[in-house]
Amino acid sequence: ELKVEQNPLFLSMQEGKNYTIYCNYSTTSDRLYWYRQDPGKSLESLFVLLSNGAVKQEGRLMASLDTKARLSTLHITAAVHDLSATYFCAVEGNYGGATNKLIFGTGTLLAVQP
Amino acid sequence: GAGVSQSPSNKVTEKGKDVELRCDPISGHTALYWYRQSLGQGLEFLIYFQGNSAPDKSGLPSDRFSAERTGGSVSTLTIQRTQQEDSAVYLCASSLYRAQPQHFGDGTRLSIL
Numbered sequence: 001e002l003k004v005e006q007n008p009l010f011l012s013m014q015e016g017k018n019y020t021i022y023c024n025y026s027t028t029s030d031r032l033y034w035y036r037q038d039p040g041k042s043l044e045s046l047f048v049l050l051s052n053g054a055v056k057q058e059g060r061l062m063a064s065l066d067t068k069a070r071l072s073t074l075h076i077t078a079a080v081h082d083l084s085a086t087y088f089c090a091v092e093g094n095y096g097g098a099t100n101k102l103i104f105g106t107g108t109l110l111a112v113q114p
Numbered sequence: 115g116a117g118v119s120q121s122p123s124n125k126v127t128e129k130g131k132d133v134e135l136r137c138d139p140i141s142g143h144t145a146l147y148w149y150r151q152s153l154g155q156g157l158e159f160l161i162y163f164q165g166n167s168a169p170d171k172s173g174l175p176s177d178r179f180s181a182e183r184t185g186g187s188v189s190t191l192t193i194q195r196t197q198q199e200d201s202a203v204y205l206c207a208s209s210l211y212r213a214q215p216q217h218f219g220d221g222t223r224l225s226i227l
């Protein structure tokens with residue numbers, strides 16, 4: 001059974017600082033997604049990582065995927081308050097099969113303090 | 115263009131009642147998913163529809179839960195004889211094809227009294 005673990009669960013950081021959120025998963029999958037969720041809102045797609053070594057960047061966020069280590073990272077550079085949200089990673093739960101249902105990590109609540 | 119639309123946005127009902135939640139996917143998207151988000155369980159997959167294929171119901175937590183998708187578009191998730199543990203936000207997502215990024219609706223917040 002595929003399990004997805006994220007850490008940390010909660011991250012309080014100051015504006016201008018850098019930090020990394022980690023996402024580990026337990027079985028083979030070559031598709032990993034990062035989503036952002038603001039309070040009371042739905043999930044916004046940030047990145048889709050489709051292959052080993054994939055790296056994608058958007059603004060102050062950069063995501064990478066190492067399929068051999070079954071690890072993805074979401075790196076935050078010079079954080080700003082607007083990045084405060086909950087971030088989820090998600091891995092396809094039936095890669096190569098008939099369903100690409102997503103198995104989500106626990107989420108990381110990011111609070112950027114001024 | 116229009117995103118995934120869900121209704122109602124909020125639903126409060128008494129324990130034991132049946133509820134129906136509706137999802138309008140993005141036009142042209144062939145794949146449709148239902149997920150549930152609750153404090154205790156996080157985000158969980160419920161059911162998946164792809165075109166005319168038989169749905170993947172492997173995530174439905176009990177036989178009180180069912181879903182259908184009519185005409186390959188609108189989907190309805192039905193919960194019969196609701197229980198307090200059914201309280202959650204029910205999210206619908208759609209994607210163009212099976213292995214494409216999923217776009218989520220705003221969800222239905224269901225509260226069982």
